[in-house]
Every structure is written in structure tokens, then in C-alpha cells.
Amino acid sequence: MTKDEHKAGIGGMANPTRYGIERVAYWLMRLTGLGLLAYFVAHIYETSNILRGQVGWDEFLALTQTTEGHIFLALVIAMCVFHTVNGVRVMLGHGGIGVGTPARPDYPYDPASQNYRHKIGIYSAILLAAIATMYGLAVMFGE
Amino acid sequence: MAQVSSIANEQTSTPVSSSKSVMLRISRYNPEHDDSSKFMEFNVPYEKWTTVLEAILEVKKHFDHSVAVRYSCRQATCGSCGMMINGKPRLACFTKISELDSDVVTVEPMNNFPIIRDLAVKFERLFDTHQKIKPYLIRDDTELETDEREFLQSPKELEQYIQFANCIKCGLCNSACPTMATDSSFVGPQALAQAYRYVADSRDKGKDSRLKIIDESHGIWRCHFAGSCSQVCPKGVDPAMGIQFLRGYLLGFRS
Ligand code: SF4
Ligand code: FES
Numbered sequence: 001m002t003k004d005e006h007k008a009g010i011g012g013m014a015n016p017t018r019y020g021i022e023r024v025a026y027w028l029m030r031l032t033g034l035g036l037l038a039y040f041v042a043h044i045y046e047t048s049n050i051l052r053g054q055v056g057w058d059e060f061l062a063l064t065q066t067t068e069g070h071i072f073l074a075l076v077i078a079m080c081v082f083h084t085v086n087g088v089r090v091m092l093g094h095g096g097i098g099v100g101t102p103a104r105p106d107y108p109y110d111p112a113s114q115n116y117r118h119k120i121g122i123y124s125a126i127l128l129a130a131i132a133t134m135y136g137l138a139v140m141f142g143e
Numbered sequence: 144m145a146q147v148s149s150i151a152n153e154q155t156s157t158p159v160s161s162s163k164s165v166m167l168r169i170s171r172y173n174p175e176h177d178d179s180s181k182f183m184e185f186n187v188p189y190e191k192w193t194t195v196l197e198a199i200l201e202v203k204k205h206f207d208h209s210v211a212v213r214y215s216c217r218q219a220t221c222g223s224c225g226m227m228i229n230g231k232p233r234l235a236c237f238t239k240i241s242e243l244d245s246d247v248v249t250v251e252p253m254n255n256f257p258i259i260r261d262l263a264v265k266f267e268r269l270f271d272t273h274q275k276i277k278p279y280l281i282r283d284d285t286e287l288e289t290d291e292r293e294f295l296q297s298p299k300e301l302e303q304y305i306q307f308a309n310c311i312k313c314g315l316c317n318s319a320c321p322t323m324a325t326d327s328s329f330v331g332p333q334a335l336a337q338a339y340r341y342v343a344d345s346r347d348k349g350k351d352s353r354l355k356i357i358d359e360s361h362g363i364w365r366c367h368f369a370g371s372c373s374q375v376c377p378k379g380v381d382p383a384m385g386i387q388f389l390r391g392y393l394l395g396f397r398s
Binding site for chain 1: 174230231252254255256257258264302303304305306307309318319321322323324325327343367368369370371373374375376377378379380381383384385387388390391394396397
């Protein structure tokens with residue numbers, strides 16, 4: 001970002017406070033995407049421990065049985081569920097599905113693409129992620 | 144924060160009978176000799192109908208005529224007066240101070256546009272990307288050859304694109320877009336919405352050539368449907384809708 005271009009930059013891109021729940025969903029989608037990518041790399045590293053034999057494998061797996069390990073896995077569940085459910089909404093939107101119908105706009109120009117179907121989709125993704133995370137936590141800490 | 148000035152006791156074009164006043168903070172920056180921007184503050188009286196542009200013009204008239212601001216029509220038609228008003232891109236002539244519901248109004252140049260000076264920004268890139276998507280009807284038979292050969296269109300066909308034809312090229316959508324915030328090469332919501340405006344026009348035959356133009360790495364694929372463009376558009380264009388329809392063609396959801 002050069003001063004010349006006066007770009008809002010990463011701060012402006014990531015600021016989720018100004019443009020409604022759709023911008024929050026955009027931000028969460030990016031964040032969970034990066035989080036899942038990091039998990040994917042860590043997961044490959046984790047499973048590669050099998051090369052160290054049964055002992056190495058068990059040693060590494062024990063890390064996920066700690067409180068920190070459980071919280072980390074709960075976060076992965078949250079990211080995974082949100083990214084999947086919101087991803088379906090975004091994919092349909094990207095195909096032009098559920099984004100409204102063109103019409104002569106009337107003041108105050110509520111944009112048809114930012115409609116209740118997409119809002120319901122976003123809130124559902126957040127809710128389902130929260131439920132799945134709580135279930136995961138109950139299972140992991142309930143052992 | 145160099146100075147706070149008040150015009151309450153001076154003669155103003157806004158009636159001084161107004162009991163209300165607002166603190167107007169104007170971002171000042173001249174890229175030719177300033178290292179960074181700074182704010183100047185002014186107390187400006189306002190009425191229920193006073194717009195942010197009128198308040199800025201009051202400041203220019205009474206305190207500092209050097210404040211750089213671009214405007215022309217004062218009625219949300221020319222697209223000149225876009226700026227960040229309390230952190231959001233809006234038209235200064237279309238934003239009433241009373242509707243901001245704040246005692247402080249902060250005006251800054253639009254994000255994602257190079258600054259000329261103070262509140263005035265360069266539009267070259269927006270005009271370039273607009274031109275790139277071929278914003279005109281493309282046909283094999285460009286000239287009307289006989290009297291009866293008008294390019295007829297039904298009201299239903301008109302409805303398909305008329306809202307996108309409302310665009311005044313103000314750039315607010317490009318300023319709100321999260322992709323434009325970091326990607327200097329992204330074609331942007333304004334140009335993409337205009338690509339759809341022509342693709343959806345029943346008289347146009349340029350769909351394939353326009354889809355080819357936007358089907359590149361800094362083209363339509365950089366849109367992530369955050370929808371901020373549609374939320375700030377002052378003319379009801381809803382660029383996000385047009386962009387998703389356009390992508391629907393490329394993904395095979397539409398034909
Ligand atoms: S689409 Fe709307 S916000 Fe964007 S340039 Fe056109 S009128 Fe302005
Ligand atoms: S002055 Fe023309 S749009 Fe504001």
C-alpha cells in the first residue's frame with residue numbers, strides 16, 4: 001500500500017464494523033479460511049508423526065488430550081462449520097442465486113442483494129458453528 | 144488539530160437562527176508538501192436540511208477558502224462530491240448533518256483513491272476501468288439503415304438493466320470495497336456493475352467480449368460478495384447484484 005494510492009489497506013479491509021452483518025461474514029470467512037489452512041498444514045505435520053512409530057504417534061496425540069488441545073479442536077470445529085455453511089451461501093450468491101431481481105430502484109434504495117435470505121444464511125452459519133462447538137466441548141471435556 | 148473556529152456570529156448563508164451547531168473536522172493534506180494529513184476543526188451552525196457539502200462550503204466562505212473539495216450539481220447527480228463522512232463513503236451533497244446523529248462530523252478523502260488535495264481525489268483509475276469494460280452497446284449493425292429499424296425494447300427488457308444505468312460514477316462503491324482496499328489492480332465494483340448493465344441490455348451483443356475482459360485474476364473472481372458496495376451506493380445501483388449475475392454466466396448458472 002503506497003501513500004500515493006491512499007488505499008484503506010488490511011486494516012480497512014478487515015474492519016467489520018461499518019457495513020453490516022454481510023461485511024462481518026466476509027471477514028469471518030477470510031479468517032476461518034486462513035485458520036483452516038493453518039490447521040490443514042498442522043494436521044499433515046501431526047499425521048506425519050506416524051513415521052516415528054506407535055510411540056511417536058501416541059506422544060503427539062496426547063497433546064490433543066490437554067485442555068489447550070481441546071480448546072484448539074473446538075476452534076477448528078467452529079471454523080469448519082462456519083466456513084462450510086457460509087460457503088454454501090456464498091457459492092449460491094456467486095451464481096446469482098438469491099441475490100434479488102433487477103428493478104427500478106426506489107428511494108431509500110435498500111439493496112436487494114443484501115436481503116433477508118442471505119442474512120438468515122449468515123446468522124444460521126454463526127448459530128450452527130456455536131452449537132457444534134458447544135457439542136464438541138461437551139464431548140471433549142465430558143470424557 | 145490546528146484550530147477551532149466558529150461562524151456562529153458571522154453572516155452565513157445558513158440562517159444563524161439555528162440553535163444547533165456541529166463540530167466539522169476536515170482532513171487537510173497536500174501531497175506536494177505535507178508528510179501526513181491533519182484535521183482542522185470548525186463549529187458550523189446547521190438546520191435540519193443542511194448537507195455536509197453546505198457545511199464545508201460555509202467553512203470555505205468564512206474561514207479557509209483553500210479547503211479543496213470537488214462538487215458540481217449539489218443534487219446527487221454528477222457524482223463529484225464523494226468523501227468519507229464519519230468513516231463511511233457518502234455523497235456530501237446527499238448527506239444531511241441531522242441524519243448523522245452526531246455532534247462531530249469528520250470528513251476525509253475517499254479511501255482507495257489517490258488524493259489530489261484535502262477532500263479531492265483522482266478518478267483516473269475509475270474512468271479507466273469503466274472504459275475497459277466497453278460501456279456502450281456493441282452490435283453488428285451499428286448504424287440504423289432504414290426508418291423502421293429502431294432497436295426496440297419492451298418495458299420488461301428495460302427492467303433488466305435500468306437500475307444499473309443509474310450509476311453516476313461517484314466511486315463510493317470502490318471506496319467501500321474490501322478487495323479494493325488492498326488490490327490496486329482489481330477492476331472494482333463500479334466497472335463490474337457497468338459490465339452487467341450492458342450484458343443485460345437486450346440490444347447489446349457484446350456479452351462474450353465483456354466476459355472475457357473480466358475473466359482474469361484481478362477481474363470478477365476477486366469479488367467475495369461482501370456487499371459493502373451496494374450498501375453505500377447512493378443511487379440504488381446494487382453493484383453486488385450485477386456482479387453475482389455476471390459471475391453466474393461464467394460459472395454456468397445462467398446462460
Ligand atoms: S455503482 Fe453506485 S456507488 Fe458505485 S459509482 Fe455507481 S452510483 Fe456510485
Ligand atoms: S455535488 Fe454532484 S453528486 Fe454531490
